[in-house]
Amino acid sequence: MRGSCLMKKKVLVALGGNAILRHKEKGTAEEQLENVETACQHLVELIRDGYKLAITHGNGPQVGDILLKNERSKDILPPMPLDICGAQSQGMIGYMLQQSLRNEMKKANIDIPVVSVTTQTVVDQNDQAFHNPTKPIGPFYTAPESDRLKKEKGWSMIEDSGRGYRRVVPSPEPKTIMEKGIIKTLFRSNAIVIAAGGGGVPVILKENGSIKGVDAVIDKDLSAQIFASDIGAQVLLMLTDVEKISLNYRKPRQMDLNKITTKKARHYLQEGHFAPGSMAPKVKAAIKFVEAGGEKAIIASLETGRRALKGRAGTTISQA
Numbered sequence: 001m002r003g004s005c006l007m008k009k010k011v012l013v014a015l016g017g018n019a020i021l022r023h024k025e026k027g028t029a030e031e032q033l034e035n036v037e038t039a040c041q042h043l044v045e046l047i048r049d050g051y052k053l054a055i056t057h058g059n060g061p062q063v064g065d066i067l068l069k070n071e072r073s074k075d076i077l078p079p080m081p082l083d084i085c086g087a088q089s090q091g092m093i094g095y096m097l098q099q100s101l102r103n104e105m106k107k108a109n110i111d112i113p114v115v116s117v118t119t120q121t122v123v124d125q126n127d128q129a130f131h132n133p134t135k136p137i138g139p140f141y142t143a144p145e146s147d148r149l150k151k152e153k154g155w156s157m158i159e160d161s162g163r164g165y166r167r168v169v170p171s172p173e174p175k176t177i178m179e180k181g182i183i184k185t186l187f188r189s190n191a192i193v194i195a196a197g198g199g200g201v202p203v204i205l206k207e208n209g210s211i212k213g214v215d216a217v218i219d220k221d222l223s224a225q226i227f228a229s230d231i232g233a234q235v236l237l238m239l240t241d242v243e244k245i246s247l248n249y250r251k252p253r254q255m256d257l258n259k260i261t262t263k264k265a266r267h268y269l270q271e272g273h274f275a276p277g278s279m280a281p282k283v284k285a286a287i288k289f290v291e292a293g294g295e296k297a298i299i300a301s302l303e304t305g306r307r308a309l310k311g312r313a314g315t316t317i318s319q320a
């Protein structure tokens with residue numbers, strides 16, 4: 001049994017925040033648990049297919065809700081900064097995944113330990129992103145609401161891929177994962193490791209070597225690449241709410257892509273086909289992952305992930 005485990009193909013699955021809390025939903029605990037359960041049913045199918053999994057997840061909708069709660073109750077309780085809200089969301093989503101995954105594995109007679117690691121991701125304090133917020137977080141607003149929030153709270157707002165207006169915060173580039181060593185140890189010991197949730201809590205390293213959380217959000221797909229490369233995964237599977245990546249997305253002459261090289265991907269990225277803060281970081285993560293020695297990166301929907309691993313769905317990005 002041990003021997004066969006060593007042969008298993010290692011897949012880092014990155015679950016979109018929107019795959020856990022859909023933007024038309026209220027976000028009740030029941031809704032989120034149900035969505036996590038559905039996600040875990042798909043993950044168990046991958047385990048049954050013989051893949052060794054590690055998992056990361058987005059937290060955009062969740063951390064947005066936590067921020068809003070903090071904002072609304074600030075007269076009775078001191079609001080927490082973004083880094084602590086991020087850690088809170090990692091704990092919450094990690095817990096739901098740990099529980100659901102065990103429940104779904106039990107139904108399939110599979111017994112693999114699951115652990116989630118509260119993760120700190122190191123960013124450069126001089127990152128240009130701190131002067132240019134790009135990452136959408138929280139609920140969707142209408143155009144007049146967006147204008148009001150800009151004026152009243154000084155928030156930066158953007159139009160998010162035709163779905164409404166959202167607050168944007170700085171999204172610095174992840175450099176390394178603080179918990180890399182223990183994540184590798186846990187993964188090698190055969191556990192399903194859930195880490196770098198929401199991209200990990202962004203932290204900076206001060207000159208004296210101490211760690212400090214910062215007010216930002218890291219794109220989970222960029223951290224997923226570091227996580228995937230750290231554990232030596234062959235496949236980076238990014239599951240989101242579209243089935244494929246497209247050229248001219250939501251425009252006349254939209255063209256869905258099945259399989260592209262990293263060279264083509266970089267070219268399309270430069271042509272501006274992928275929205276910053278949503279699809280662009282996935283494509284960047286895919287290119288980096290393959291160039292760091294990964295076999296392939298795949299972007300697919302939760303429902304088509306399994307077929308995408310076999311090359312029959314989604315968009316595959318590889319060297320050739």
Ligand code: ADP
Pocket residue numbers: 015016017018019058060161239240241242244245246247248249273274275277278279280
């Ligand atoms: P996740 O939570 O899974 O990271 P995101 O919202 O960050 O989800 O990214 C997925 C979204 O990217 C899609 O829902 C789609 O609206 C948007 N998107 C932007 N550009 C493209 C493109 N060229 N092809 C496909 N989807 C795109």
Ligand code: MG
Pocket residue numbers: 016058220277278
């Ligand atoms: Mg995203």
